[in-house]
Amino acid sequence: MATIAPSRRVRRTPFSDGVEAAGVKGYTVYNRMLLPTVFRSIVEDYHHLKSAVQVWDVACERQVELRGPDAARLMQMLTPRDLRGMLPGQCFYLPIVDETGGMLNDPVGLMLADDRWWISIADSDLLLWVKGLAYGYRLDVLVDEPDISPLAVQGPQAETLMARVFGDAVRAIRFFRFGWFDFNGVSMAIARSGYSKQGGYEIYVDGTQNGMPLWHALMEAGRDLDVHAGCPNLIERIEGGLLSYGNDMTRENTPHECGLGKFCSTQTAIGCVGRDALLRVAKEGPTQQIRAIAIDGDIPPCDRAWPLMAKGKRIGQVTSAAKSPDFGTNVAIGMVRMTHWDAGTAFEVHTPDGVRAATVQDKFWL
Structure with missing residues (x-):
């Protein structure tokens, strides 16, 4: 196949040097960044993910940051999931919809504080939609993409590896919760989450310059655990029913069509721009x-x-x-x-x- 031509429109990541040294064999483009797709082979990567531990460059899961007095209001405008009970330190899987109830993205939302949120996005231009809503409604909120790059550690040995680098306190993080941990004097959010069913963590690496030092630290600490560079695995994600935005669902689909109705609190998610449309969908049911x-x-x-x-x-x-x-x-x-x-x-x-x-x-x- 033809190679992907380097340019400023297809960005490398803070971990690309490590990915290349590990022998990456394939890439896709995701949020205008490189996302590895295979290292040894899809089948070999699949078996290794299920038996050991892998470090994934998922910096392409860009963050849309909402900061300011109206941040919580804007978050609720984006999703039909009721966010009123969400507390700092929690992660929510969120259907993001437009005014017709069509899916725009299915990110993980992180509540850092009442007035500060991260939206860890799938592959779509969500930043532009969020900025448009903030401007159109004259909200007191700053919407931007911070220099935050997720690095995932996935597999049965993920907890052991993470404890070696960040300390045993990382073991106490509950599923879809996050805490703050120090690496080389930099505080980073670490969540018990990831795009596999094998268990693991996502590290929200703060600062491009911290990418390769953390990559090397994880690889060195995991030598006896058979740590390898990896990536979201096609076979394993299908087995687990993990949907891929742009492949399994698009803006033409509602959350209910995607099996995400349980994440839609349309009766109580007051303020969601797609609420009225989804109320009709919830009443009639998907076809x-x-x-x-x-x-x-x-x-x-x-x-x-x-x-x-x-x-x-x-x-x-x-x-x-x-x-x-x-x-x-x-x-x-x-x-x-x-x-x-x-x-x-x-x-x-x-x-x-x-x-x-x-x-x-x-x-x-x-």
């Missing part, structure tokens, strides 16, 4: 929804949507798919019409390599 799908036979890489067909009619599409070594089938994520979304329903997937039989599963694999 299509994300489902786990098993696909038979050999499949090619899924780099486009594959139609789902039943009796000659299109009833949905597969948006992510891969062969699972642990589950002995092709695991997939798809958007399926309500007429065919029940577990056990069979239909056809039209892949570039031909038609394959597929079946809706009752849940995701992990």
Whole structure:
């Protein structure tokens, strides 16, 4: 394949030197930054993630910072999830919607203080939407992208590795909570979170200059734990039902279609710009929804949507798919019409390599 041409429009990260030294074999572009996609092979990286510990360069998860007296009001305008009970030190998974209820992003929101928040975003220009709302409503809030770059530590040995670098207190962080820890005299937020089902942490590295020192410290401390550079793994994320914004959902989908209705408190999330639209969706229910799908036979890489067909009619599409070594089938994520979304329903997937039989599963694999 052609390489990605370097430019100021595709930014390197504070950890790119370490990623390259570790032998990265593939990149994608995410929020106009480099995101590694494979090191040894997707299958080798998959098995290692499930058995040891990996350090991931996820600096592409840029932060949108809201700071000022109206920060909390602006946060609530962005999401149908009720944030009134959120306290400093908590992380919330947030559907971010527009005025029609369409998904704009699905970030993790961190409440640093009543008047200061970070939105750790998926791949979309959320900063511009947030700045537009702040300006249009004349809110007393500063919206900016700080020099904060997440570094993830994921896998069964993640807690052991993190304790060696940051001390045993890091073990006490609860799921979707964060605390402040010192590294080389710099205080950094560390959250018990990450884009895998294997458990781990995300370190919000403060300052580009601190990137490689922390990378080296983690690699050195984890030598006997078989630490490797890694990245979000396609197979493992599909097994776990972790959605990819821009692949499995777009602005054309509502949170309810994406299976995120449990994160929508539309009755009480007063102020959300998409609230009225989502009240109608919640009342009527979605006509299509994300489902786990098993696909038979050999499949090619899924780099486009594959139609789902039943009796000659299109009833949905597969948006992510891969062969699972642990589950002995092709695991997939798809958007399926309500007429065919029940577990056990069979239909056809039209892949570039031909038609394959597929079946809706009752849940995701992990």
